[in-house]
Amino acid sequence: RTVIVLFTRDLRVHDNPALAAACANAERVVPLFVLDPHLRAFSPNRSRFLHQCLADLRASLRARGADLVVREGDPVAETVRLAGEVEADGIALAQDVSGYARRREGRLARECERHRISLRLFPGTTVVPPGEVRPAGGQGHYKVFSPYHRAWESAKWRDEVATPARILLPDDLAAGRLPALPGGESPQAVAGGETEGLRRLKAWLRQLGPYDDLHDDLAADGTSRLSAYLRFGCLSPLTVANAAREVDGAGPAAFVRQLGWRDFYYQVTHAFPTISTEAYRKAGDTDWRGDPDALAHWQDGLTGVPVVDAGMRQLRAEGWMHNRARLITASFLTKHLGLDWRDGLKWFFRWLNDGDVANNSGNWQWVAGTGNDTKPYRRFNPIRQAERFDHDGVYVRRYVPELASIAGKAVHQPWRLPDTVRARLDYPGPLESHRDEAVWLRP
Numbered sequence: 001r002t003v004i005v006l007f008t009r010d011l012r013v014h015d016n017p018a019l020a021a022a023c024a025n026a027e028r029v030v031p032l033f034v035l036d037p038h039l040r041a042f043s044p045n046r047s048r049f050l051h052q053c054l055a056d057l058r059a060s061l062r063a064r065g066a067d068l069v070v071r072e073g074d075p076v077a078e079t080v081r082l083a084g085e086v087e088a089d090g091i092a093l094a095q096d097v098s099g100y101a102r103r104r105e106g107r108l109a110r111e112c113e114r115h116r117i118s119l120r121l122f123p124g125t126t127v128v129p130p131g132e133v134r135p136a137g138g139q140g141h142y143k144v145f146s147p148y149h150r151a152w153e154s155a156k157w158r159d160e161v162a163t164p165a166r167i168l169l170p171d172d173l174a175a176g177r178l179p180a181l182p183g184g185e186s187p188q189a190v191a192g193g194e195t196e197g198l199r200r201l202k203a204w205l206r207q208l209g210p211y212d213d214l215h216d217d218l219a220a221d222g223t224s225r226l227s228a229y230l231r232f233g234c235l236s237p238l239t240v241a242n243a244a245r246e247v248d249g250a251g252p253a254a255f256v257r258q259l260g261w262r263d264f265y266y267q268v269t270h271a272f273p274t275i276s277t278e279a280y281r282k283a284g285d286t287d288w289r290g291d292p293d294a295l296a297h298w299q300d301g302l303t304g305v306p307v308v309d310a311g312m313r314q315l316r317a318e319g320w321m322h323n324r325a326r327l328i329t330a331s332f333l334t335k336h337l338g339l340d341w342r343d344g345l346k347w348f349f350r351w352l353n354d355g356d357v358a359n360n361s362g363n364w365q366w367v368a369g370t371g372n373d374t375k376p377y378r379r380f381n382p383i384r385q386a387e388r389f390d391h392d393g394v395y396v397r398r399y400v401p402e403l404a405s406i407a408g409k410a411v412h413q414p415w416r417l418p419d420t421v422r423a424r425l426d427y428p429g430p431l432e433s434h435r436d437e438a439v440w441l442r443p
């Protein structure tokens with residue numbers, strides 16, 4: 001038997017159920033990645049990260065006697081073509097949730113049927129596969145996080161699978177060259193790959209003790225920064241969750257809970273695949289206004305509200321933004337400027353190394369009040385948020401150098417500084433807000 005393992009966003013050899021099953025059941029295994037030009041266009045940062053993942057995966061497969069076959073084009077057509085070339089009788093694939101990925105799975109299933117090739121889908125993209133825990137009655141999906149989280153925590157998680165020691169490729173198979181590494185846009189972005197992800201996970205397990213206290217502190221930078229490795233499957237979310245569960249304390253428990261949020265949005269997306277374009281809760285999706293100038297100020301980190309600008313500049317510099325800053329900047333765009341959440345989502349999606357349909361859309365909709373929030377009318381006051389989560393202004397000064405000379409928390413409201421000081425700052429006054437600006441300019 002010959003089986004093709006089609007890698008998509010499970011770019012690892014550890015705890016990879018599709019790869020492990022193929023190696024257990026077939027004499028010859030063909031690891032394949034197809035570069036889809038459609039997905040390539042989205043984000044230079046993620047293209048770069050992806051290429052680093054592929055190089056690392058190829059090295060790991062070579063160390064096991066195999067290789068990574070790389071093709072470019074439509075993933076379905078290329079996979080079926082290769083199946084013909086190597087006379088494969090099976091294809092193994094990790095199951096995914098986005099609308100695009102589901103349509104791809106559907107097309108592949110139809111082609112496999114036509115060519116009499118067996119297609120098997122495997123878990124591994126989440127800790128608990130979407131649909132495996134359901135609300136009482138067994139129908140539908142969870143719409144609210146807390147009951148989902150309780151069911152998720154007590155569910156029986158699958159057993160991790162072993163990394164194959166040796167993988168036998170068919171003879172005379174041309175693996176193909178990896179395309180040249182594209183340039184990312186963010187100079188301080190992390191490098192992709194399973195090896196780097198596992199190294200960072202190991203280091204993080206020694207640091208996550210105070211996570212519960214520090215994860216909201218903008219300046220402390222006390223989160224794992226593992227999101228991009230989870231996004232591309234360089235790390236198995238189950239491996240990460242199991243490893244953290246083995247550490248005692250409130251910090252590890254709070255961290256595992258965040259992985260529960262990830263699974264939560266995956267099961268929402270599985271049930272509602274148009275989540276990136278369509279409001280989940282129609283009633284919340286009302287009168288967004290179009291204002292290209294305000295949008296450009298927000299994108300460029302020039303709103304004149306320091307904590308918002310710091311977040312937006314961190315995004316560009318690192319291809320990542322602290323979760324608290326994502327909440328503040330997204331709330332500012334939707335609830336203060338009154339701009340459409342889809343515009344914010346697209347900008348994040350262009351820059352984030354961890355940019356992911358389920359998490360990006362689920363969180364944007366949560367903030368905009370169109371999603372899975374039980375308090376859809378909440379809005380974050382950026383000044384209060386800044387004073388609470390960047391108490392001394394360290395985060396703002398790190399990313400907004402124009403304000404580096406302003407000490408302490410005064411940095412959060414430069415419009416209150418004496419005129420003589422303000423005149424020397426090369427920093428804009430606050431952008432006029434669409435909705436009552438008094439709310440956030442209030443001392």
Ligand code: FAD
Pocket residue numbers: 215223224225226227228230231255258259261262263265321322323324326327330348352354355356357359360361363364367
């Ligand atoms: P940690 O705090 O160390 O958390 C561990 C892991 O849990 C993360 O790596 C992530 O996989 C998961 N996680 C944490 N918080 C959330 C959350 N709120 N929702 C879902 N999963 C979570 N996360 C993405 O992975 N991709 C996105 O495209 C994305 N877009 C977002 C957009 C907005 C507007 C907001 C408010 C949040 C978004 N998030 C997104 C969630 C969160 O901000 C990031 O996962 C987190 O900041 C990543 O940093 P970390 O790995 O250090 O997180």
